[in-house]
Amino acid sequence: MKQRYDLIYKYVYFYRFNYVETYFESNQLPFCEPIQSVTDWRAKKSLQQSHFLSYPDVLKARPKGGKRQSNLIVGEELARFDLQIRLFFFMNFLSSMVFYIFRKRFNNRQFCVVKIMFDTIAAIATPPGEGGIAIIRISGSQAIHIVDKIYKGNLKLSTVDSHTIHYGHIVNNVGEVIDEVMVTVMKSPRTFTREDVVEVNCHGGLVSVQRVLEEVLCAGARLAEPGEFTKRAFLNGRIDLSQAEAVIDLIRAKTDRAMKVAMGQVQGKLSGGIEKIRNELLQLIAHIEVNIDYPEHDVEEVTRSLIIEKGDWIKDEITLLLRNSHQGKIMREGLSTAIVGRPNVGKSSLLNTLIQESKAIVTDIPGTTRDIIEEYVNVRGIPLRLIDTAGIRHTEDVVEKIGVKKSREVLDQADLILLLLNNAEPLTEEDMELLETIRNRKGIIVINKMDLPQKLDMTQLNNVAEEFPLVTMSIKNEKGIEVLEEAIAKLFFEGQLQSDDLTYVSNARHIQLLKEAKGSIEEASESCDHGLPVDMIAFDLRRCWELLGEITGETVSEDLLDQIFSRFCLGK
Amino acid sequence: MGYHAGEFDVIIVGAGHAGCEAALASARMGCSTLLLTISLDSVAFMPCNPSIGGPAKGHVVREIDALGGEMAKNIDKTYIQMRMLNTGKGPAVHALRAQADKVLYQNTMRQTIESTDNLVLRQSIADQLIIENGICKGVITHTGAEYRGKAVVLTTGTYLRGKIIIGDLQYESGPNNMKPSVKLSHHLKELGLELVRFKTGTPPRVYGSTIDYDKTEIQPGDQAPRAFSFETTEYNIDEQLPCWLTYTNEETHQVINSNLHRAPMFSGVIEGTGPRYCPSIEDKIVRFSDKPRHQIFLEPEGRSTDEVYVQGLSTSMPEEVQIKILRSVKGLEKVVMMRPGYAIEYDAVVPTQLWPNLEMKNIPGLFTAGQLNGTSGYEEAAGQGLLAGINAARKVQGKESLILDRSQAYLGVLIDDLVTKGTNEPYRLLTSRAEYRLLLRHDNADLRLTDIGYEMGLINEERYQKFIAKRNSIEIEKERLKSEKIGPRTDVQDLLRNVGSKELDNAVDLFTLLKRPEVTYKHIEQLAPAPVKVSEEVAEQVEIQVKYEGYIRKQMQDVERLKKMEKKRLPMDLDYLNIHGLAKEARQKLDQVKPLSIGQASRISGVTPADISVLLVFLADKKG
């Protein structure tokens, strides 16, 4: 049975920072949902063939008498309609678009709303500093809707007036509170970008800011590209055209800088790991492509079991990268930092000093701390999870013994180790043992109690611990704390710390890309299992390879062809 | 002294695979067309392997057919063998390949050309173009004939300053000892066109009667009706000729290695860049020295000759070494050579000088196509020829150019690659070059392009109606599969069990059932036949579209992204050198390529995302 539906199209086309939008209303097209049952050939054509409506399709599909409407606030109307929603969502580095199909009975008529939206962007808007307030800015037609999903306060943000501030909490999908926040709601057009803008002021330091940002992204926003807010502002006419050149310079600088920072960041472990995976993938893809493009050449055929085997390996590697993706993990959990040393060297004192609060008990009795104590602290923008441990020594005390065992476990898992030594005592066998355990790890040697006469033999220490940065301090006199913070920052960023929000942006982006890459490889394995043909599988493999390439900044280029022709002997 | 020899709408120089398509398209679109060839005996000549099609290339032949070109029909009439390749690898890469009867292929094409209205075929050598006010207005031949035309299409293949090399022997020549075209090449240089020197090669040919086929493996054609063209209805299944497979061996490699000093490839005689995918045997042995043997296919050149093409032995070694190489191969011990293999160097146009409609940016009215544009392969040439012919005709008729994009056709990929990236070796299409490969299948070439062919006036009404009927019945059948349900009947359960698929719990629609990997359309037909039985082609389409719906949709999303970028048009006359904020390299590259869209711009190597941002802001600024 053919049903008649009223129809509202809102079409927004988006490329990078640029967009045009068109609203379109008609009560003349027969149109129904889901897509499969669309019977009007024009609507069907645009939905099935191009899958998404394109600008000219919308114009073409517009019947006589249908009128264009601008400023149709679809979002609000939709909320009233209480709709059944289908969401197609996809995202990539060049463009992204959200496509909703809504449908609802209204005034005894069937409504079908097709909506393609300009996506909503989000980013941390304040440079990372020590503690203090950080702001996450969200801009786009869905900004308010998105924040509403994760915001708990007295009022729904969709109901509040423009340019008002509200107190509340950000919660995750299981209802846990992530942070206490102030939320500013600014509605289009009187905003910086001329779109709806929501700003979330977070109080909980960098870790929770990052977690709030992640929630915002999960709720449907896309991470903004460098300079994107400015660019939207410009393109939406907020900034005078005479300032165009300045804007271009700004974007240019920001984009180039972002690239550089991203490059800098992925150097080292992450990029090494990704290169390894990409190489493996490339070889597999090249092999498959040779089978396809040179079917009669005596090149062995790639078997399904080989694809699955490699696929599993790649999936494991990506999982590992995701788990180890050092800085990304830190953003969520903090860099786990173990304070270790013999009893009574001042470990608990150091923890208290760094968090500026007497959390751990300090006494002059060796063996005071029996259990581990954890505290979060932000050091020079780096979130640390400080772990105070029981002093390590041979002991017969049952409780202390367990404490020492725990200390060793913490030591094994820590990202960073602060090994405390006592300036007033010579190095003991236990010190030497500890030094041996932390070899090849990221660690800092802290010599405490510098206020007391020196009994520690520095030459001896230097001989056994030359690879570690050395910091001397007197916690009692509050000396050397700065130096220690400096040393931590230096070690973490390996001299590459750039105090810029971009650092965090690219982290989140990398994690996102890694996740997508993992999704693709999983799909490849699944298709392999289901017996889908190799050209489909190659599609997923290639996508995985490209996504990983985006992290390291490599382009697709002619890599694949080079690989094909250098590895296989082909030709007539 | 020159004389006025006539006026035409479109003049095509060169009657190879590109030239024939260009001339036929132009004439069929109603333009008076002149087709010049160096020799009437070389019309549609295949100087290298006697085959058409294969992965990507076969796709192109189907696309040519859907656009109303001739190659598919011509090979369907003249093949001696057809095979479907990659049948185990998924619908997107299935590929049809035919072995041609070379002489028959030529003669058949020549007959078609001679019997086409508006088309004059003439033997002559074009030496110069007539350029007036910077616009191409015709050609002057070596006999002094001045032909005036509104558009000129150059499809000179490997004839431009062609040079054949066999060992120490070198001489100016077109392919297969045809006359080369020397003056035209110099003339193009004088006009300021940038040329490059490329190289390709061909293997020796032998008497089939001197081959010991018992020592080789037979490669027969498919025992199933196969055709490239939508219009073909007759199939020659039983009279196919087989090809034969043998291998090189240690002795072969020995012979080559001990004569490497005489190979022009390594003695530095050859200056042109050869294609990586078509290396000579000496090249293969040097580069892949650990490979103990290489394949050699023995392919008959036709029914009316004993000549056999030795595929895999492309070489420019001295003639006597070639004989030794041949005779070292199993089955060829007593073989008698008919012609030696050779390398050929030739001038090609740097293709980034062209607009995507294949018209020269600096010389309006001049189109180039085929090997002249730096490609290799008959199919790549024919496809370009067809588009150049169409666009020349449309220019004359004052109509908009036909430009295919990368999601529409392999031809779109080919031309976009050429004009956007250029090439530093003879360019061959590969399926891996097509990022939307799952959409660009050979089975749906007609669905992708027949509408366009029809709009161009190259598809006749009868065929178009047949095509529409096919397209409709695909849709109807798909609708039926979606709406018709099937329950857990005993015959259904039996069949599912037999094919190793899970038995049904509840009734499902046929569409869902067909999506199961183990279930084919044949099974559906058996369980729940359509009211009117659908044709094989329709069944194939339905099956592919249903089974791979998920992947097809994923690619569609990619395509949508491409389309957005392609829709952002860039003015042809944009002064990139003076756009504030563009990196220096990007300025130069953009200025050279003059992309028509942001999409094309983003594919130019050396243009970064930052440059694209700048361009977008610049455009927005212009509009504001």
Ligand SMILES: Nc1nc2c(ncn2[C@@H]2O[C@H](COP(=O)(O)OP(=O)(O)OP(=O)(O)O)[C@@H](O)[C@H]2O)c(=O)[nH]1
């Ligand atoms: N003179 C001097 N004393 C210090 C310094 N830092 C800490 N102390 C003292 O050293 C003693 C031990 O300090 P704690 O912080 O409890 O030592 P700990 O390493 O946690 O000891 P356990 O928990 O027993 O392993 C306390 O009396 C501190 O006041 C320092 O810089 N100089």
Ligand SMILES: [Mg+2]
């Ligand atoms: Mg303690």
